[in-house]
Amino acid sequence: MLQEKSLIQNCISLGIRIFNVTLLIAALGWGSYYLLSSAGYQFNFNAVFKYFNVFNNGLWMTIQLSLSAFGLSIIFGLIIALGRMSKIKLIADISLTYVVVFRNIPLLVVIAIFNWGIGSSFPEVSIFVWSILALSVFEASYIAEIFRGGIESIQKEQVESAQSLGLTYLQCLRYVIIPQALRSILPSLTGQIVTLVKDSSLASIIGLLELTLASRTVVGSTFAALESYAVIALYYFIVCYPISIISTIMEKQMRKNLQNPN
Amino acid sequence: MKIKIDQISKWFGKNQVLRNVSMEIESSLVICGPSGSGKSTLARCINGLEKVQAGTIYVGETEVTSPKTNIPQLRQKVGMVFQAYNLFPHMKVIDNLMLAPTKVLRRSREEAYETAMSLLEKVGIPDKANVYPDQISGGQKQRAAIARALAMKPEVIIFDEPTSALDPEMIQEVLEVMKGLVKDGITMIVITHEMGFAREVAANIAFMDNGELIEMAPPEQFFNRPASPRIKDFLQKVLL
Ligand SMILES: Nc1ncnc2c1ncn2[C@@H]1O[C@H](COP(=O)(O)OP(=O)(O)OP(=O)(O)O)[C@@H](O)[C@H]1O
């Protein structure tokens, strides 16, 4: 019999993995620094560190943008996923079109259309709002397919037995389908959050002062491109990596809950 | 509660699976018949899991076949137990029993818990309340599924081959629980080939073949003077 690892053992092995990754990144950073310096590159991190506040404000904007867009894209995605599975053909077709359209257009173009296209008719709406809308509408097409896959993986019998108890379809979704689907969805959903955080950098093209644009302004004033971009690379990493870690832990926990009697 | 089925027909595409079926059910009915004869489909029409194309079904005063009927509300009174148990794997047994009473009937958690525990006592698995479904045997799962249906205090309960997936040694424990229900006066519709059970508890036995109701009669008549040679053939096969 395979022995189930205890929670403490799991935490320790995860901790060691994170430590190793961090160590390797530090080694890589130091290695590049060393190589480039010996090749004659003059690092000027001091100039960049003066703009610490600019980076932090940019990061804060990236976080706000990502969180809002993620929340909205979950809602849009769920609606589109349900639409895709609708028995009403028109609704299913509209939802399918939505997915097909946004999966085959670059996000950059979607952002541009929202801000400069639709946005030109609504000058009072800020670029922050356009960024959120463009990003969530775009990511929703991916999240919808993730949801649909998860929901369709739940056996029809589960739905029927829930409905036989008098649950409405929405209650069935809420208490029976989604909790089970979430287990299979979670890894790809967290992957999508990470993608979304990284994609949010494209809002810089319409002038939203998030992390990437912040870095560009610092480059403009200091000419220290490598240093500035290295700083935001680290920032993005520090935001995204924990999301992946949390997902791994949740996945393990859920599998455990399912297996262990209490 | 009385169920009145009047002249129902159903097609899946071009395949007619119910042909002008009419019957009245008041206490306990066992439905048998060869595979593919439409037993499950008939049962599923009664709680609205399937729609008929012709005919009417009344459960008490409610017309199941009317588009105006609130089907979720109807199902609160019509429980169903499936061959594959279909417990919710992400919930403990007790939570399986408490879900519908708390969310559908809006009972308090305390009240739902009391009811759930007393039902688990009744089906003989109170010690499995805090266990996930994949930790218990098939017979225990089916008893939990019965308790889950009973937690809604239904007036009708439909069993679709509740013992067919079970190992022989577990069949009796489930049948015993079901026999107990007959005494409680609940209307039971049981699709099964357990003829001993049928003889003992059924008020009537119905035989279906090829979408048709061939005969519906009390056990004594059904077994001793079957109306059709098809029933004789069938009985010989299942009683072997
Ligand atoms: N969802 C469906 N779509 C298409 N055809 C179906 C569907 N469900 C059942 N059928 C068909 O309807 C007929 C009756 O099926 P049903 O399941 O009611 O039979 P049954 O008497 O319960 O059989 P069994 O003893 O094998 O459970 C069969 O021919 C079956 O193939």
Ligand SMILES: [Mg+2]
């Ligand atoms: Mg069947």
